Amino acid sequence: MNPSIRWVAGAVGAHRRAFISTLVSNLLGQLAALGATVTGAWLVGRAISGQSAPLDLAGAVLGGLVAVATLAAWWETYVAHDLAYLVLARLRGQVYDAIARITPARLLGRRSGDLSAVALSDIETLEWLFAHTLAQLITAGTVLVAGSVAAATIDPLLLTVSLPLAAFVVAVPLWFRNTSRRQGDELRAATAELTSDVIDTVQGMPELTAFRALERRRDLLARRTRRLARAQAADAARGGLEAALTDLLLAVAAAGTLLLVATVIPNPAAAPVAMVLAAGALGPAAQVALLLKEYGALRAVAGRVHTLVTAPANVPPPREPLQVAERPDVVFEDVRFRYTPDGPDVLRGVSFRIPYGQTVALVGASGAGKSTCVSLLLRYWDPDGGRILVGGVPLPRIADLHRHVTVVPQDVRLFAGTIEENVRLGAPGADAAAALRTAQLTLDPELPVGERGATLSGGQRARVAVARALATSAPVLVLDEAVANLDPDNEARLTEALRQAAAGHATLVIAHRLSTIRQADHIVLLEEGRVAAEGSYDELGERLSHLFAHRP
Numbered sequence: 001m002n003p004s005i006r007w008v009a010g011a012v013g014a015h016r017r018a019f020i021s022t023l024v025s026n027l028l029g030q031l032a033a034l035g036a037t038v039t040g041a042w043l044v045g046r047a048i049s050g051q052s053a054p055l056d057l058a059g060a061v062l063g064g065l066v067a068v069a070t071l072a073a074w075w076e077t078y079v080a081h082d083l084a085y086l087v088l089a090r091l092r093g094q095v096y097d098a099i100a101r102i103t104p105a106r107l108l109g110r111r112s113g114d115l116s117a118v119a120l121s122d123i124e125t126l127e128w129l130f131a132h133t134l135a136q137l138i139t140a141g142t143v144l145v146a147g148s149v150a151a152a153t154i155d156p157l158l159l160t161v162s163l164p165l166a167a168f169v170v171a172v173p174l175w176f177r178n179t180s181r182r183q184g185d186e187l188r189a190a191t192a193e194l195t196s197d198v199i200d201t202v203q204g205m206p207e208l209t210a211f212r213a214l215e216r217r218r219d220l221l222a223r224r225t226r227r228l229a230r231a232q233a234a235d236a237a238r239g240g241l242e243a244a245l246t247d248l249l250l251a252v253a254a255a256g257t258l259l260l261v262a263t264v265i266p267n268p269a270a271a272p273v274a275m276v277l278a279a280g281a282l283g284p285a286a287q288v289a290l291l292l293k294e295y296g297a298l299r300a301v302a303g304r305v306h307t308l309v310t311a312p313a314n315v316p317p318p319r320e321p322l323q324v325a326e327r328p329d330v331v332f333e334d335v336r337f338r339y340t341p342d343g344p345d346v347l348r349g350v351s352f353r354i355p356y357g358q359t360v361a362l363v364g365a366s367g368a369g370k371s372t373c374v375s376l377l378l379r380y381w382d383p384d385g386g387r388i389l390v391g392g393v394p395l396p397r398i399a400d401l402h403r404h405v406t407v408v409p410q411d412v413r414l415f416a417g418t419i420e421e422n423v424r425l426g427a428p429g430a431d432a433a434a435a436l437r438t439a440q441l442t443l444d445p446e447l448p449v450g451e452r453g454a455t456l457s458g459g460q461r462a463r464v465a466v467a468r469a470l471a472t473s474a475p476v477l478v479l480d481e482a483v484a485n486l487d488p489d490n491e492a493r494l495t496e497a498l499r500q501a502a503a504g505h506a507t508l509v510i511a512h513r514l515s516t517i518r519q520a521d522h523i524v525l526l527e528e529g530r531v532a533a534e535g536s537y538d539e540l541g542e543r544l545s546h547l548f549a550h551r552p
């Protein structure tokens with residue numbers, strides 16, 4: 001079995017009871033249906049040979065078997081879907097954990113739509129595996145063996161036609177498995193590409209409108225849709241061909257079995273039962289063929305889910321955690337870093353210190369490595385050399401880093417909900433109103449902000465983000481251009497508020513404005529991944545005026 005399918009199918013192990021219920025209900029239904037058919041055939045045999053039959057008893061048995069088959073089918077529908085959704089919920093949880101584990105560092109290398117496709121449509125496709133495949137394959141094999149043994153007790157010759165043809169029926173999807181696999185891969189790739197572009201389009205609608213790119217975008221989506229349609233058509237054509245071949249083989253098998261029974265069983269009373277049992281292998285074989293037809297799609301989906309869920313974390317989990325001091329300093333010690341093993345050095349031995357209660361401003365030209373320092377402090381990556389310490393503890397030994405380090409990022413992301421809910425993101429019990437006051441935002445905390453904070457101005461969004469960071473009470477505060485979106489008046493007020501808040505924090509500020517940098521206790525100037533100079537505003541005056549010559 002393909003390793004990814006085996007891995008995905010193994011998820012059933014955690015829901016053994018539901019799986020056994022599915023298996024038992026399916027088996028009961030199949031055996032009861034076979035029993036009802038045999039009883040009916042026996043009655044027909046008695047009738048056409050003019051022999052009497054205990055109709056009361058036979059009717060009761062037949063009715064009972066039909067009732068069992070019906071109830072078992074209903075029960076199976078319920079438990080099979082219950083099993084499927086239990087397993088899918090579990091897998092969705094694992095996909096969610098995996099996305100949380102590999103992001104935000106690696107999400108940059110993948111499209112969020114692609115990850116959404118794994119979490120949504122790929123997982124949904126697996127419903128077929130759990131609700132309609134695993135237990136059914138086992139049952140089909142069992143019914144096939146039971147029917148064949150019963151037919152052999154009448155006359156082993158009865159199996160000479162149906163069993164080989166049943167084997168051919170099962171072999172049909174196996175002949176096509178390479179095509180099915182290729183088509184499955186293409187189908188998922190086309191689905192993921194379309195999903196990614198649709199999500200990109202919806203999120204980028206304002207830019208597409210402003211730059212009159214809607215028509216071109218529509219063409220792009222039409223091309224993606226055509227690719228998906230071609231993949232679906234090819235998959236359907238193969239599926240149709242498989243179904244036609246299966247039907248042909250079944251028809252040949254049924255006709256051959258009929259002829260065989262007529263030859264081998266001259267007694268008309270026994271012939272119908274012999275016919276039913278001899279052909280008994282065909283039903284399960286057809287069912288197996290139907291299930292295996294979906295092999296390519298299931299394999300592709302299982303592969304995508306498996307790859308994501310088993311993707312290693314970007315940084316190893318904390319080991320042998322140590323206690324962090326309540327009023328921590330932050331120290332960068334000879335930090336070296338490159339994003340990819342063969343990429344350029346981005347940080348080349350950066351060292352600086354942020355004492356608790358002070359604000360350090362990191363300045364430098366675009367691309368100097370400022371945001372990279374922030375990413376390393378938030379432990380999106382680990383440095384290739386050197387180390388970063390918070391309260392004297394290296395980051396890999398801090399158990400819950402984000403209890404100690406919080407951030408106001410460059411690209412603020414607010415979630416649909418109220419301002420208060422957004423402020424309490426990292427601290428559900430926090431005093432949102434107090435944090436908003438500190439952040440100079442006078443809006444009603446109950447105000448809904450819409451998706452991505454769409455109903456707020458850029459400056460208001462930035463202040464909600466500041467309030468959110470302050471609400472966590474983390475002692476290390478990272479401000480990545482937090483005041484860049486504010487008008488001079490609000491900037492001055494927020495800068496003053498942050499200056500007051502800085503007394504209870506070790507604060508790292510990345511700023512492009514002189515006005516912000518002036519407030520810092522210490523300034524570190526980065527140039528091409530190195531600390532080119534550091535000191536107070538006055539000490540660095542010359543170099544700062546040069547760097548900020550064209551900025552406010």
Ligand SMILES: Nc1ncnc2c1ncn2[C@@H]1O[C@H](COP(=O)(O)OP(=O)(O)OP(=O)(O)O)[C@@H](O)[C@H]1O
Nearest residue numbers: 108339340346364365366367368369370371372373
């Ligand atoms: N995820 C990434 N993968 C590969 N290279 C990256 C990545 N992020 C940044 N870089 C590169 O690392 C270098 C430093 O980038 P960084 O974002 O730290 O600079 P910065 O000083 O913050 O610049 P800016 O002021 O323009 O934001 C740049 O050359 C950039 O292209």
